[in-house]
Structure formats: structure tokens, C-alpha cells
Amino acid sequence: MNSALERKTLAGESARNGISQSVRAKLSLETRALLWALMLGAVSLGGALLMATPIQKISTWPFFTGGASSPAAVSPQLLAQGAGFYAQSCGDCHGDDAHGDEGPDLHNLAISDARIASQIKNGTKGEMPSFRKKYDDPQVAALVAYVRSLH
Amino acid sequence: MSIDPTLWPKLHGASTHFPVALAMAAALFDGLSALVPASSPRKAQLRAAGYFTIILGALGTFPAVLSGLFMTKGRVLGHDAELFHHLFVWPAFALLVGLGAWRALVGDKASPRGFAIYLAVLFLTAGLMAGAGYWGGELILNS
Helix, strand or coil: CHHHHHHHHHHHHHHHHHHHHHHHHHHHHHHHHHHHHHHHHHHHHHHHHHHHHHHHHHCCCHHHHCCCCCHHHCCHHHHHHHHHHHHHHCHHHHCCCCCCCCCCCCCCCCCCHHHHHHHHHHCECCCECCCCCCCCHHHHHHHHHHHHCCC | CCCCCCHHHHHHHHHHHHHHHHHHHHHHHHHHHHHCCCCCHHHHHHHHHHHHHHHHHHHHHHHHHHHHHHHCCCCCCCCHHHHHHHHHHHHHHHHHHHHHHHHHHHCCCCCHHHHHHHHHHHHHHHHHHHHHHHHHHHHHHCC
16 A cells, blocks of 8 residues: 555656656757857847948949949049039938938939939929929939939 | 949848748747647647748848848948838847747747747837838838
8 A cells, every 4th residue: 555655656756857857858948049049149130230341341342333333433523513413402302411301311322323313303203303404414414423422 | 344233222122021021920820829729730830830931031131131231332220211220120130030040949849938938029020020121111212
């Protein structure tokens, strides 16, 4: 009778120990996974932010700027002319420093020269006026060159 | 020889929707799995769908972030809509990678408590991804 009771007690303890070990193992796995998750999340974020500086540098290479539209290929006279047009017609909405005001920031635009020229000439209904009548194509090209030079 | 400057916006547009959609799908599948009774076979199916979508979503963040960095020429914050976009993007990126890593390692062995915490962080991340997508759309509309 006593030995049967002892066996039952031991079996109960063994089962409890088994459950306890299983819970510990689960917590351990989750904790280890959490540490990996924190490390990979931090490394990915840190890596991306660290890559920003070299990407800034290589983005100025002619290979990445599309060659002809790189600031180096544009004459200072054209840029000065574009800056004048900008101050006259664009600064009120896009900000004197072109960092945006009512209109968006114009630095590092990730759109083609043709798209910038089209935006200047056609505008956007209800948001930006058309400058087709005010500036001819060479003047729009000067504005595009100026906007493209903003980094 | 040079590349088309519009390549990066195109690549960013092509790659960025995958992690956004997959993070939201993972939140949907895992959220539904929490509502389904444990006895239902649907629970395991939803958990499996949540498992693969979060891992693919985490992997999908890398091309999206890389093309975005090239598109902005390495600008990590910016101004106006771009600033808001980035304020949502960076925490969402770190969280999504972390969630994908956690889920890949734990698999279907998560405790109820661990899974509940995972689910809460997943919903937060899906919300951040939605915010990043919204401000990304504002950037396109305003440029």
C-alpha cells in the first residue's frame, strides 16, 4: 500500500518536473529568440543608417546621376540663371532654401529631368501653377539645372 | 555609361509594397489564429500562414530599404512628408526584422504569453508600416 503511494507520489513529482523542464525549455527558446531578434533588428537598422554616408558619396558619381544632368556638366551661368528664376517664381511656395514650405522639398529629387521640366511647364491642378507661358524651354532647362543642383 | 536616375524610384516602388502587405497579412493571419479555438485545424493553418508571411515580409524589407536609400541619395530623414515617412520606416524596419527572426527561431513552439506579446508588437509594426506607406504615397503625390 505504502509502496504504491510512494510510486504515485514519485510519478507525480516526475511529471511536475517534466512540465517544469518543458516550460523552462520554452522560455529559454523564446528568450534566445528574443535576443537574436533584438540583435538582428539593431544590426539591420544600424547597418542601413551606416550605409547612408557611402551611398551619399557614390550617388554623386556620374554613373548614378545619369551623366548629363550632373551638376559638374552644368555651367555656372546656367545655374545662376536658374537660381534667379527660382527666386522669382518658386521660392514663395518651395521655400527660399528650397527645403519646402507650402510646396515640397526640392532637394535630391528622385525624378528625371524631363519630369521636373514637365512639372514646371504643366503644374498640378489646384496645387501648383503652370509656368509654360512665363518660361520658354531654355529657361525651364535653367530651372531644372538649378533644382538638380540642390543637394 | 550611367544608369537611369529614375531606376531607384521604380525599384523602391516595386519592392516596398511586399513588406507592407506581408506585415499586414501576418498580423491578419496571426490575429485570426488567436480568435480560433485551439481544437480547430484552422488555427494551425493560420499560424503557418502567419509564420511564412512575417518571414517573407522581414526579408522583403532589405531591398525596399536599400532602394529607398539610393533613391534619396542616402538621406535618412529629410523634410516634411519624407521626414514623416522615415519616422515610420526606421522603427518598422527594425521591428519587422526582429519579428521575422523571432518567429523563424521559435516556430510553433511559442508559449501563449510569448505569442501574445509577439502579436501585440506585430500589430504595432503593421501600424507603423501603414503609416510609412501613407507618407510614402504623400511623397509621390507631392512631387
